[in-house]
Amino acid sequence: MSITSQKKAVETKVLASFSYEPVTLDKGYAGRTLRVDLSHNEIRIDPVTEKMKELWVGGKGFDLWLMFKEIQPLKDEISWKHPGNPICFGPGPLAGSVEFPGAGKTIVTSISPVTETIIDSNVGGYFGPYLKFAGFDALTVVGKASQEVMIYIDAPKRQVSILEANIEAKDSHLIAEEIPEIFADNELDKRNIAVVSAGQASEHSKMGILNFSFWDWRRSLPRLKQAGRGGIGTVFRNKNLRAIFTRNEQIMPSWTIEKSKVVDEFEEKVKSNEGCCKNTVDEINAIIEKWDTNPEYVIEMMQDVQERFRHVSPIAIDTIAAKTKRPKAELYHIATFYSSLTIDKKGETTIQVCMGTACHVKGAARILDTFERILDVKAGGTTNDKKYTLEAVACIGACSIAPVIKIGEKVYGNVMSKDCQKLLKKEEANKKEVTNG
Ligand code: FES
Structure with missing residues (x-):
C-alpha cells in the first residue's frame, strides 16, 4: 500500500497502518494513548483509566507513566542506540491553545545513558495540541526501524501509519518544510500539519536536539521550537526515525474563554463609545465581509482594522465578535498577544x-x-x-x-x-x- 500526495507527485510506501475511532475530549482528556513499536511495525491504543488521570496529571505525568511501563528491558544496558529506549510525548491536559503559534506545550522524555535518568524537555510548536486533538493523551515510540521511517497521524482519516521515509531533506528545518509540502492538500492545509524531527547533527552527536515545527501561515514558512535536553534528538535518530507528524482538520479550540475580568472592563469602554461612530462600524463591517465573516480569519480582520484605524478598538472587537461568533475574550487575547496589534490608539x-x-x-x-x-x-x-x-x-x-x-x-x-x-x-x-x- 502507498499514499500518493495530492499536491506533489510523491508516492510514500506504507509499512504499517492502523485505523481508529474518533473520541470527544472529556475535560481535555482523550482517555487513551498511542504506542508505536518500530521494531515490529506495531501500532496500538492503550486506555487511560480514571485512576491514571488522578495519579498522572498533565503531560509530564503521562510521559512518566508511559516511560515506567517501558523501562524494564533497559535494566542491564542503557545506550543511545538501545531500541528499547522509549520516547514519550505528552501534551498537557488541555494541550495549550492552538490559536497562538508555539503555545501548545509538549513534554518529551527519554532515557539518557549519560545520567541514567529520564530526561525531559518542554517544548512549544503544535505537536502536543494536534496529538491531543487527533484523539490521544500521549504517544510512546519504542523499538528501532530496519529502514528510515516516518510516523504519520492523519486525524481527518483517523489513521496512524508507519511510512517509508522517502523525503529528500536531511536537516530538520528542511524536513519541516518538505513534509507539509508533500502531505498538505493545499497551501492553507499546511497549517494543520505539525512535525517532529531531529536534525542531521543528531546522527553524529550524542546530545542531538529534537525539533518541533509548525507552519506559520502568515509568513509561509515553518517555525522551529527545540527540545534541547540531553540527547533526545539522538535517541530519536537512532530509532531510524526521520519524522513524526500529525495532520488535523481546521481546529477550533475545544474550549473557549467566555468571560474574564478584562472583558468586563472592556465592555464598559464599548458602552461609552456606543452610537458615536456609525461610519467606523460600517468600515469595520466592510473589513469583516472582505474576509467572508469567516471566524478562521479574525487575526487578518484585526490586522486590517489596525492598519486602517491604528488600533483594534473595543468597538472593533465587539463588532468582529458579534459577526464571527468568536468569544470577545478570545479576540481580546489575540489583540493583546501580537505586538503588531494594539488596543490603544497608536500615534500617526x-x-x-x-x-x-x-x-x-x-x-x-x-x-x-x-x-x-x-x-x-x-x-x-x-x-x-x-x-x-x-x-x-x-x-x-x-x-x-x-x-x-x-x-x-x-x-x-x-x-x-x-x-x-x-x-x-x-x-x-x-x-x-x-x-x-
Ligand atoms: S540588535 Fe540588530 S538591529 Fe539592533
Whole structure:
C-alpha cells in the first residue's frame, strides 16, 4: 500500500497502518494513548483509566507513566542506540491553545545513558495540541526501524501509519518544510500539519536536539521550537526515525474563554463609545465581509482594522465578535498577544528604538532616554497629540549599522543621541511635504 500526495507527485510506501475511532475530549482528556513499536511495525491504543488521570496529571505525568511501563528491558544496558529506549510525548491536559503559534506545550522524555535518568524537555510548536486533538493523551515510540521511517497521524482519516521515509531533506528545518509540502492538500492545509524531527547533527552527536515545527501561515514558512535536553534528538535518530507528524482538520479550540475580568472592563469602554461612530462600524463591517465573516480569519480582520484605524478598538472587537461568533475574550487575547496589534490608539508615526544586543552595546539605552525626554513619553506610550508612539523593540535586523532606530518605515543606523532631535525635525518636514504635495 502507498499514499500518493495530492499536491506533489510523491508516492510514500506504507509499512504499517492502523485505523481508529474518533473520541470527544472529556475535560481535555482523550482517555487513551498511542504506542508505536518500530521494531515490529506495531501500532496500538492503550486506555487511560480514571485512576491514571488522578495519579498522572498533565503531560509530564503521562510521559512518566508511559516511560515506567517501558523501562524494564533497559535494566542491564542503557545506550543511545538501545531500541528499547522509549520516547514519550505528552501534551498537557488541555494541550495549550492552538490559536497562538508555539503555545501548545509538549513534554518529551527519554532515557539518557549519560545520567541514567529520564530526561525531559518542554517544548512549544503544535505537536502536543494536534496529538491531543487527533484523539490521544500521549504517544510512546519504542523499538528501532530496519529502514528510515516516518510516523504519520492523519486525524481527518483517523489513521496512524508507519511510512517509508522517502523525503529528500536531511536537516530538520528542511524536513519541516518538505513534509507539509508533500502531505498538505493545499497551501492553507499546511497549517494543520505539525512535525517532529531531529536534525542531521543528531546522527553524529550524542546530545542531538529534537525539533518541533509548525507552519506559520502568515509568513509561509515553518517555525522551529527545540527540545534541547540531553540527547533526545539522538535517541530519536537512532530509532531510524526521520519524522513524526500529525495532520488535523481546521481546529477550533475545544474550549473557549467566555468571560474574564478584562472583558468586563472592556465592555464598559464599548458602552461609552456606543452610537458615536456609525461610519467606523460600517468600515469595520466592510473589513469583516472582505474576509467572508469567516471566524478562521479574525487575526487578518484585526490586522486590517489596525492598519486602517491604528488600533483594534473595543468597538472593533465587539463588532468582529458579534459577526464571527468568536468569544470577545478570545479576540481580546489575540489583540493583546501580537505586538503588531494594539488596543490603544497608536500615534500617526511609530518610532522604534532597537534594544537588541548589537544596539544595546552601542548605546541604545541613551537613544531611548533621549526620545523619551524629547517626546515626554515613556517607551510604549503615545504622545498627547497622538503624533508619535515610542517603542523599544528587539533586533530590527540591521545590526551592522547599530545602534538602529526606525521612524515610520525609515530605518536609520549609527544613530547618536544628538541626532534624535534632527531626525524628528526631518520627519516633520517630510510629513509637511507629503501634505502640501
Ligand atoms: S540588535 Fe539592533 S538591529 Fe540588530
